[in-house]
Amino acid sequence: MKRKAAAGTIRNKERSKEKFLDAVGQILETKGYSGLKVNDIAATAGVDKKMIYNYFGGTDQLIDEYISSLDFWSNVDGQSTPEITDGGQEFSKQLLTQQFDYVSHNKNLQKILLWGVAEKRNSLRTIADNREQNGEQLFSQVADPYFSENAVQYRSIMAILISGIYYLNMYKGVNAETFCGIDLTKEEGTQQIKGALEKIIDLVYENQNKKQ
Template identity: 50%
Template sequence: MSRKEVQGPIRDKEKSKLRFLNAVGKIIKSKGYQGLQVTKIATVAGLDKKLIYRYFGSVDNLVNEYLKSKDYWSKISDVELTEIDLTDGGKGISKLLLGYQFEYLKKSKELQKILLWELSEPKSLLRKLADERESLGEEMFVKITDKHFMKNSKNYRAVMAILISSTYYLNMHAEVNGSYFCGLDFKNEDDRSLVQKTLEDLVDCAFEKYE
């Protein structure tokens, strides 16, 4: 006779929280952010809606935790960066993070939905996520590239703003309105590799111009 696994309250709580988080993701992918009502989330999770308030305090806190789990810049700490040489003024890490983001956005349909949501509706939890994302980016600028570029630090920030936003738009355009942009197929690996290389080249150009 097999031994029944004991389910402690802590483990049950974590499993239930994960079910709620997964439910938020399913709703965003299928219905968009308009479908994030407490009753709908509970139904998809197959749990009592009272547990949302017990475990997260509010629906907004639940959604915020989900958003952070999917946001690229909130996950940077998960990337192994300790072996990157920062004596180059941040050139290597700029290329690495742009490349990771470009591919992460392609794979994460949830993040694409989140970014569209940020653009279409002013909401406090989305502003909080954007502010946290900005703080993480600011840390890299202040600690690394600002020190390297000195008086031209804002010029480099402007270049990065354009490059980062382009990775957002090109991936979302390919997903929603067709994969071609300027004659490049953003669902074709060769064309994507070309864009990856061009992102790196533009970082090199910025370093040559502003350092």
């Protein structure tokens, strides 16, 4: 009986935690990050707000966990990098196009990215730091050995491309649908942007091959 009771307690805890995380997503979607208050989260979840402190340690930690579950780079495992035979060329293109789709299809992540540039907050800084750490693993394992003294240039190009991915996806459908004449709300426009990302990576690697 004790074993069953313990198992039931664990299940209840996990269900309650999931309700809190879902509540954060619902509030972010309907009210934005300004609506993420402890009482509102608890009311939306239908769970006593004391459980937020018991399960997560506080509202910031709850929000941290929710953001981590969405962030693309926080969920990229640097240890699972596939075998690389081309200096990371195809892997780089895959990462960028997958990230474009990931951000495009996740409205709450777009709001979190906007939140990250609109407000200074410890929880968002923690997520940014974790994102950098995971990205660093990939850069150091894949691109740095191949680009050698040009590794910083490769990183700079990736920084511009990734920030462009963020901005284009936050921009579309808010005040306009097009950017540089490309309709970002249509599949054709999406494919044009992703094709351009791949083309830039190809050019970067072609340039490096010439230097080698």
